[in-house]
Amino acid sequence: MRLNVKLYGITKEIVGQTELKYCLSSSSDVSSLRKELKREYPELGRLTSLLVAVNGEYAPRDLVLNEQDEVVLIPPVSGG
Amino acid sequence: MRLNVKLYGITKEIVGQTELKYCLSSSSDVSSLRKELKREYPELGRLTSLLVAVNGEYAPRDLVLNEQDEVVLIPPVSGG
Amino acid sequence: MIVLTSKPINVQRAIDEVSSAEAGAVVVFIGTVRNMTDGKRVVKLDFEAYDKMAISELEKIVNEAVDQWPIKNISVIHRTGNLRISDIAVVIAASSPHRKEAFRACEFVIDTLKETVPIWKKEFFEDEEIWVAAHP
């Protein structure tokens, strides 16, 4: 399964691009995506938090991902 | 002792004037002024509260009044 | 800055007065004339103030707030005289490096203003006039 993962803020800088095309075994969930990404970019594991938004909503760890999903990494927010 | 008592808000309407020239025995205090005024204008006694300011400060009941004092009746405030 | 004025209140003036590069937060309270009180239609309002003491009581309140919280600045502008529906009666602006303190201070000033500052409000309804809070 090919996923497009969009990146903002510090995750964009860590990965060095605004979007990451990512290959995962089918029926992977949010938790396994995070694990894979942290393995490949250890800097992501040093963040205060790293959430994942799927189709514009914060996603629970066990949400199973689909190729059509809009997947976005959400590092610690700091608006306001 | 002659006192000028200034009136605002509802006290002005109850008394029917903005200033009241008032005669009190010397060494009268705030408490006795209030008592006299409520006797003469019973409507004043029906207010939620009736404080007295002397020289621009809320005055304690036992403050002794002098002819030179600026004395103001303070009915319940409702600014804001 | 503490001001009593019979002219329309300029909110931006109160904000500008407290804004500074050291203050990351400004909290503003704007009190306006509502069209209803206890289900009755308000026609207009009249504010009367014992000016000198109103100013000195407001100064006390502002000083108390500044002593209590790390506030940069507070401004208070209160209208007097005749007001119509939606007119601004009072504006309070408080600035601080962090927001919590600005919220606390701004609310403290308006709460205490309503308790201690010698300003009186008369509400005019269609069929009567009432000095607010005068009677139990």
Add this chain to the structure above:
Amino acid sequence: MIVLTSKPINVQRAIDEVSSAEAGAVVVFIGTVRNMTDGKRVVKLDFEAYDKMAISELEKIVNEAVDQWPIKNISVIHRTGNLRISDIAVVIAASSPHRKEAFRACEFVIDTLKETVPIWKKEFFEDEEIWVAAHP
């Protein structure tokens, strides 16, 4: 009204949006760029947002506030892009018939915005750049 904008924020617009004859109280929070963070001089700020989700998360927060308190209206304007010292980063205005609710709602919106809305702030100091809150 919920707006993300790369242009300077107009505070009066946020206030006008929530003002009405039924609302006697408007509470406004204005967040500006401070010149110092932890004793270090800030040169500028950059705000980046995941726009679509930032708007939908702000809508959730506003709806939650409106459910929780008798609020008339809430407006939120958040700036994105490059900001200088004293520029306005965010304005939140809440109106209600009585003031307590407007204070509670306005503070709730800014507190929750800072926790859940996908907007990221990079602070530029003289010698480094930091994504705020990114690291423990």
